[in-house]
Amino acid sequence: MxxxxxxxxxxxxxxxxxxxxxxxxxxxxxxxxxxTEYMWWNNVETKPGTGYPTRxxxxxxxxxxxxxxxxxxxxxxATDKLRGFTNIFHQPYLPTIDDYYEPWTxxxxxxxxxxxxxxxxxxxxxxxxxxxxxxxxxxxIWDDDMGGSNIYxxxxxxxxxxxxxxxxxxxxxxxxxxxYLPRICNHCLNPGCVAACPSGALYKRGEDGIVLVNQNxxxxxxxxxxxxxxxxxxxxxxxxxxxxxxxxxxxxxxGQAPACFHSCVGRIRYLGVVLYDADLIEETAAAPDDELVQxxxxxxxxxxxxxxxxxxxxxxxxxxxxxxxxxxxxxRFVKEWQLALPLHPEFRTLPMLFYIPPLLPVxxxxxxxxxxxVDATDYFGSLDKARIPIKYMANLFTGGNESHLVETFxxxxxxxxxxxxxxxxxVSLEKVEEMMTATGLTAEACxxxxxLTSLPTFDERFVIPPMHxxxxxxxxxxxxxxxxxxxxxxxxxxxxxx
Amino acid sequence: xxxxxxxxxxxxxxxxxxxxxxxxxxxWSDKFSYSSLSSQFLETKQLFWGSVPWHYGILVVxxxxxxxxxxxxxxxxxxxxxxxxxxxxxLALIFGxxxxxxxxxxxxxxxxxxxLWKVTSTMDVVLLLVLLAQVIAGVWTAIFYRWGSSWFAAFxxxxxxSILKFQPDIALVSNMPWMVxxxxxxxxxxxxxxxxxxxxxxxxxxxxxxxxxxxxxIWYRRSRLGGS
Ligand code: SF4
Ligand code: SF4
Numbered sequence: 001m002x003x004x005x006x007x008x009x010x011x012x013x014x015x016x017x018x019x020x021x022x023x024x025x026x027x028x029x030x031x032x033x034x035x036t037e038y039m040w041w042n043n044v045e046t047k048p049g050t051g052y053p054t055r056x057x058x059x060x061x062x063x064x065x066x067x068x069x070x071x072x073x074x075x076x077x078a079t080d081k082l083r084g085f086t087n088i089f090h091q092p093y094l095p096t097i098d099d100y101y102e103p104w105t106x107x108x109x110x111x112x113x114x115x116x117x118x119x120x121x122x123x124x125x126x127x128x129x130x131x132x133x134x135x136x137x138x139x140x141i142w143d144d145d146m147g148g149s150n151i152y153x154x155x156x157x158x159x160x161x162x163x164x165x166x167x168x169x170x171x172x173x174x175x176x177x178x179x180y181l182p183r184i185c186n187h188c189l190n191p192g193c194v195a196a197c198p199s200g201a202l203y204k205r206g207e208d209g210i211v212l213v214n215q216n217x218x219x220x221x222x223x224x225x226x227x228x229x230x231x232x233x234x235x236x237x238x239x240x241x242x243x244x245x246x247x248x249x250x251x252x253x254x255g256q257a258p259a260c261f262h263s264c265v266g267r268i269r270y271l272g273v274v275l276y277d278a279d280l281i282e283e284t285a286a287a288p289d290d291e292l293v294q295x296x297x298x299x300x301x302x303x304x305x306x307x308x309x310x311x312x313x314x315x316x317x318x319x320x321x322x323x324x325x326x327x328x329x330x331x332r333f334v335k336e337w338q339l340a341l342p343l344h345p346e347f348r349t350l351p352m353l354f355y356i357p358p359l360l361p362v363x364x365x366x367x368x369x370x371x372x373x374v375d376a377t378d379y380f381g382s383l384d385k386a387r388i389p390i391k392y393m394a395n396l397f398t399g400g401n402e403s404h405l406v407e408t409f410x411x412x413x414x415x416x417x418x419x420x421x422x423x424x425x426x427v428s429l430e431k432v433e434e435m436m437t438a439t440g441l442t443a444e445a446c447x448x449x450x451x452l453t454s455l456p457t458f459d460e461r462f463v464i465p466p467m468h469x470x471x472x473x474x475x476x477x478x479x480x481x482x483x484x485x486x487x488x489x490x491x492x493x494x495x496x497x498x
Numbered sequence: 499x500x501x502x503x504x505x506x507x508x509x510x511x512x513x514x515x516x517x518x519x520x521x522x523x524x525x526w527s528d529k530f531s532y533s534s535l536s537s538q539f540l541e542t543k544q545l546f547w548g549s550v551p552w553h554y555g556i557l558v559v560x561x562x563x564x565x566x567x568x569x570x571x572x573x574x575x576x577x578x579x580x581x582x583x584x585x586x587x588x589l590a591l592i593f594g595x596x597x598x599x600x601x602x603x604x605x606x607x608x609x610x611x612x613x614l615w616k617v618t619s620t621m622d623v624v625l626l627l628v629l630l631a632q633v634i635a636g637v638w639t640a641i642f643y644r645w646g647s648s649w650f651a652a653f654x655x656x657x658x659x660s661i662l663k664f665q666p667d668i669a670l671v672s673n674m675p676w677m678v679x680x681x682x683x684x685x686x687x688x689x690x691x692x693x694x695x696x697x698x699x700x701x702x703x704x705x706x707x708x709x710x711x712x713x714x715x716i717w718y719r720r721s722r723l724g725g726s
Binding site for chain 2: 081084085089090091094095096097129130132190191194195197198199200202203204205206207215216217218219220221222225235237238239240241281316469471472475493494495496497498
C-alpha cells in the first residue's frame with residue numbers, strides 16, 4: 001500500500017441547470033488572454049450532443065487515453081517513446097482550432113461609426129485570431145439544449161452501441177430528452193497528458209494530485225493535447241505553451257473553492273480529498289472495461305481505517321489532510337454510497353471527477369398525453385421504461401457496464417421514495433423497506449444522502465484540505481521574503497518567444 | 499585586415515560568442531520563451547508536407563556535416579572509390595533537396611494563411627530567409643561541385659578545427675568558389691541567430707523522455723519522484 005491524497009470532485013447531474021455560470025467564472029479569471037479565447041477549461045455540454053471539441057469522445061479520431069496490453073499493462077493511443085520523437089515534426093492526431101471553433105468578437109465600433117441611413121447598423125463578427133470578418137460556424141456551446149439536434153445530437157459518439165430504433169427514440173418530439181454534462185480536467189490518477197509530454201512539463205502534485213503544466217518547461221510539442229482523452233489540455237497558439245485547468249490551486253491553497261465550484265448556481269459541485277492506494281494505479285488502469293468502475297472504487301481507501309491512517313502517515317500524508325478526507329463529501333458519494341461514477345472510465349486515465357447520473361430525464365415520461373411525471377407506483381420497474389436507454393448512460397459513465405447504472409439509479413430512486421413516504425405519504429413503508437433491502441441502503445443513509453444532496457451548506461460541499469504550502473515556501477527560500485511577494489512563483493512576463 | 503579575414507577569421511568568433519552568451523542569457527532570463535512555437539494547431543495539412551521533409555532532410559544533412567567534422571578520414575577513405583563518392587553525394591543531394599522543398603512549402607504555407615501571419619515574428623522571417631539561402635547554397639554546392647563531401651573533410655574540417663584552436667587558417671577556405679564561401683558564412687550566421695530565434699527549440703530536444711517513467715509526480719517535501 002502506498003497512500004496518497006487526491007483532491008477529488010463530484011458533480012450531481014440531476015441538479016445542473018445548464019446555466020454556464022461556471023464556464024464564465026473560469027473564463028473571466030483564467031482564459032481571457034490572447035491565444036486562450038477558444039479555451040473553456042470548464043465547459044458544459046448538452047447530452048446527447050457532440051460536445052466541445054466536436055466529437056471529443058471519438059477516440060478513433062482523436063486517439064486520446066490508454067489502451068490495454070495483453071499483459072496487464074496499458075499504453076497510450078496517441079504516442080509512445082518512439083513516436084514521441086518521430087511524430088514530433090507533425091502530429092497526426094492533434095486537433096486543430098477548427099475542431100473547437102474560431103473565437104470571435106464583434107466590431108462594436110460599427111454601431112457608432114456607421115453613417116446615417118435607413119437601416120440599423122450591425123456589429124460585424126470578426127475573428128479573434130486574424131481580426132478579419134468571419135461567418136460564425138461553430139461555438140463552444142453550439143448545440144446547447146439540443147439546438148440542431150439532427151446534426152449534432154445525432155452524431156453523439158455515445159450512440160455507437162445503440163440500435164437504430166433506440167437512437168430514433170431520442171429524437172421523437174414527444175420523447176426528446178437531454179441533460180447537461182459540465183466538464184473540467186479530471187485530475188486523473190493515470191493522466192495521459194503527463195505520460196505523453198516528452199519534455200516532462202506536465203506533472204501531478206504529490207500532496208494533492210492536481211495536474212499542472214510547467215509553463216517554463218513546456219516546449220509546445222503538444223502531445224498532452226492529443227493524449228488527454230477528455231481534451232482538457234489546450235494549446236495556446238499565441239504563447240506557444242499548453243495550458244489546462246489548474247483547479248484554481250491558488251484559491252485552494254488559501255482555503256477557498258475553485259471558481260467554477262464557488263459560482264455554481266445549481267450547487268451541483270462537491271469537492272474533498274480522498275486517500276488512494278498508488279500501488280494499484282497500473283493494474284487498475286488495465287482492468288477489463290466492465291470492472292473499471294469497481295476497481296477504481298477499490299483503490300480509494302477508508303480514511304477511518306487505522307491501518308490506512310498509519311500507512312498514510314508513513315507515506316507523508318499530513319494528519320490534517322487525513323482528517324479532511326474523513327469529512328470529504330466526495331468519499332461519501334463515491335465510496336461509501338457508491339453513487340457517483342467516473343466519466344468514460346474506459347479511457348483508463350482513472351479520472352477523479354465523479355458524476356451522479358441524472359435520474360430525472362431518464363424516468364420522467366408522459367402520462368396523460370400532456371404532463372410529464374415520474375412513475376410513483378412502479379418503483380424500480382420504471383427504470384425499464386427509461387427515456388434515455390441505460391445503455392447510453394453506461395457508455396458515458398461505466399465503460400458499458402449497465403448493472404452499475406441500474407444499481408445507482410435504484411439507490412437514487414430509493415432515497416426519493418424514502419423521502420416521499422415521509423413527506424407526501426403516498427408510498428407504503430413496506431415498499432420503501434423492500435427497496436432499501438434491495439439496494440442495501442439504511443434509513444440513516446437515505447436521510448444523509450438526501451441532506452447532502454439537497455440541503456448541504458457551503459462548507460459541507462467543499463471540504464478543502466489544508467494545502468500546507470508553508471512547507472514549500474520554506475524550501476524555496478525565506479518565508480518572510482515570500483510573504484511580500486505575489487506567491488504565484490511565476491514572475492516573468494508570459495510573452496511569446498522570438 | 500582583408501574582407502576575407504573579417505569573414506572567416508573574425509566573424510566566426512563573434513557568432514560563437516553570440517550563440518553561447520545569448521543562449522545562456524535567454525535561458526537564464528526568460529525560460530518561458532523557449533518553445534518550438536508550433537503552428538500545427540492553426541494549420542495542419544500543409545504543415546505535414548513542409549515540416550516533415552524539411553526536418554528529416556536537414557537532420558540527415560546536418561548529421562553528415564557532423565560526421566565529416568568529427569571523422570574526416572572516414573569520409574575521405576570512403577570517397578576514395580569514385581562510385582562510393584557518387585553514392586554519398588547522391589544521398590546527400592536527395593536529403594538536401596528534401597530540405598529545400600520542405601522549407602519552400604513551409605514559407606508558402608506561412609504566406610498563404612492569415613492565421614499564421616499572427617504568429618510570425620520579424621525574427622521568423624529573417625530566420626526563414628537565411629535558412630532558405632543556406633540550404634540553397636548547400637544544394638548548389640552538391641550539384642555543381644560534386645566533390646563537396648571530400649572537400650568538406652579535407653578543407654572545412656581543418657578550418658573549423660583551426661577556429662576552435664584559436665589559430666584561424668583562412669587560406670583553407672578563402673579560395674573556394676563564392677557559393678561555398680556563402681555557405682560557410684551562412685552557417686555562422688545561423689549560429690549567431692540561434693539564441694534570438696525559435697531555433698532555440700534545437701536545444702530543447704527532449705531526450706529525457708526515452709528513459710523517464712511515464713508519470714511525473716512532484717512533491718514539495720521530496721525530490722522529484724517518478725512513479726506510475
Ligand atoms: S483529464 Fe486530461 S488533462 Fe486532466 S489529468 Fe486527465 S488526462 Fe490530464
Ligand atoms: S454553474 Fe453549476 S448549474 Fe450552472 S451549468 Fe455550471 S455546473 Fe451546471
